[in-house]
Amino acid sequence: MMDEGYGKSDAPPAYDASAGSYSHTQTTTSTSTSNEGIHLNRGYLRTIPAILKYIEAFCSLICLICASIYVQNGAAGWGGFVAGTALFTVILWFFFYLFNVVSKMPAWIALFELVYYVLLTICYLIAAILAAAVAGVNGSKGAGLGVFSFFGFIATGVFAVDLFFQFKKWRSGGHTTTQTHTTTTTTSSEVRY
Numbered sequence: 001m002m003d004e005g006y007g008k009s010d011a012p013p014a015y016d017a018s019a020g021s022y023s024h025t026q027t028t029t030s031t032s033t034s035n036e037g038i039h040l041n042r043g044y045l046r047t048i049p050a051i052l053k054y055i056e057a058f059c060s061l062i063c064l065i066c067a068s069i070y071v072q073n074g075a076a077g078w079g080g081f082v083a084g085t086a087l088f089t090v091i092l093w094f095f096f097y098l099f100n101v102v103s104k105m106p107a108w109i110a111l112f113e114l115v116y117y118v119l120l121t122i123c124y125l126i127a128a129i130l131a132a133a134v135a136g137v138n139g140s141k142g143a144g145l146g147v148f149s150f151f152g153f154i155a156t157g158v159f160a161v162d163l164f165f166q167f168k169k170w171r172s173g174g175h176t177t178t179q180t181h182t183t184t185t186t187t188s189s190e191v192r193y
């Protein structure tokens with residue numbers, strides 16, 4: 001009769017002779033960890049950072065094409081290098097955010113991304129100024145560099161805005177991870193007289 005209502009995993013009730021009663025305590029602890037991990041983050045596609053990356057990629061592609069057409073000048077070579085590097089890394093970071101890979105990266109990556117965007121913004125500004133100077137000297141022969149200069153200044157502005165958002169993200173603690181840790185403890189006690 002003492003085993004009624006108790007499962008195989010429960011300890012049998014203890015008899016306290018001084019009190020003349022039986023008591024039973026059952027403690028259950030469960031721990032679960034959830035991490036969304038790498039997945040397609042469709043919500044990112046409509047965010048401001050994603051829209052900035054679209055514009056950055058478009059401007060970098062136009063600048064790369066213009067620099068490739070006008071290869072007789074060092075300014076075009078520098079501009080092509082900056083535009084090509086920017087296009088590659090913008091697409092890379094876009095996919096890192098789209099597939100939530102940044103949640104698996106260490107926290108210092110946010111600082112790396114911030115410093116990289118500072119350097120890229122400065123390099124784009126220099127490339128756009130050089131392209132404008134060469135296009136102004138060469139007149140109609142430098143029309144491709146004039147287009148490069150126009151889109152280069154737009155890209156510089158967009159990278160500066162993106163840099164502002166990167167700075168805000170870095171100040172708030174970098175990339176956030178979606179990890180949930182839950183611990184549930186249930187204790188029940190029953191005393192019979």
